[in-house]
Amino acid sequence: MANAKPRIKVPKTAAxxxxxxxxxxxxxxxxxxxxxxxxxxxxxxxxINQFECTFNGEPVFSCDIDPAIxxxxxxxxxxxxxxxxxxAFKWVDxxxxxxxxxxxxxVS
Amino acid sequence: xxxxxxxxxxxxxxxxxAICGQQAFAKAEDVEAAIKAIxxxxxxxxxxxxxxxxxxxxxxxxxxxxxxxxxxxxxxDSYVESVALFADGNPRPEVVSFNFTPASGEAFAATRMRLAxxxxxxxxxxxxxxxxxxxxxxxxVTIGGCGG
Numbered sequence: 334m335a336n337a338k339p340r341i342k343v344p345k346t347a348a349x350x351x352x353x354x355x356x357x358x359x360x361x362x363x364x365x366x367x368x369x370x371x372x373x374x375x376x377x378x379x380x381i382n383q384f385e386c387t388f389n390g391e392p393v394f395s396c397d398i399d400p401a402i403x404x405x406x407x408x409x410x411x412x413x414x415x416x417x418x419x420x421a422f423k424w425v426d427x428x429x430x431x432x433x434x435x436x437x438x439x440v441s
Numbered sequence: 442x443x444x445x446x447x448x449x450x451x452x453x454x455x456x457x458x459a460i461c462g463q464q465a466f467a468k469a470e471d472v473e474a475a476i477k478a479i480x481x482x483x484x485x486x487x488x489x490x491x492x493x494x495x496x497x498x499x500x501x502x503x504x505x506x507x508x509x510x511x512x513x514x515x516x517x518d519s520y521v522e523s524v525a526l527f528a529d530g531n532p533r534p535e536v537v538s539f540n541f542t543p544a545s546g547e548a549f550a551a552t553r554m555r556l557a558x559x560x561x562x563x564x565x566x567x568x569x570x571x572x573x574x575x576x577x578x579x580x581x582v583t584i585g586g587c588g589g
Binding site for chain 2: 352353365367388391392393394395396397398399400401402403404406407408409410411412413414
């Protein structure tokens with residue numbers, strides 16, 4: 334289930350043209366759909382299946398996520414920044430729940 | 442993260458069976474089919490600046506770090522569109538597909554995956570010029586994502 338509280342690491346400042354590191358972590362059980370409960374019934378799949386990062390509205394990076402990604406999905410990637418602005422992050426669950434977060438950066 | 446350590450360990454232990462299942466594991470053909478779906482008619486090469494990083498031995502199959510990087514200028518004219526990961530010994534081969542844009546700056550991505558047992562991980566990179574390269578690495582899993 335998504336009790337999710339995302340944690341994101343983005344540098345506060347950068348120089349124009351820099352490639353920065355972004356790390357993201359969100360709490361989510363990522364129920365794979367492979368487990369059974371004690372009565373032998375399959376516990377239905379419930380995972381985050383999509384992650385997207387945009388900067389000032391433009392796409393930067395995204396992932397199509399499958400049940401083989403570990404619980405509490407950790408995703409690290411890069412972004413080249415040319416100007417100041419805001420990164421928007423979005424995680425989408427199988428049930429349509431959307432988790433969003435944002436981080437600003439000052440680029441000189 | 443607000444998930445405290447005890448909760449996390451309990452959840453992780455409970456999820457030790459997360460990747461196991463009542464159904465059969467993936468076969469090599471499943472991985473090949475998945476790769477063909479990406480490559481289409483293009484030939485799948487090796488090299489191309491692709492590097493797949495996995496541990497030689499994963500102590501805990503529930504959380505195995507993995508990263509990919511492709512040496513690419515990441516400009517509009519030449520960039521990496523995507524890198525997909527497959528696990529040939531899991532119930533299903535798909536792990537994740539990382540989708541890049543030139544704004545990514547570098548074709549690098551890292552995450553953590555669940556592996557049911559010792560198996561091969563295959564990375565398939567698709568470039569903006571349509572070329573495809575792949576790399577395969579074996580990961581030994583001591584405690585499987587199936588609790589042993």
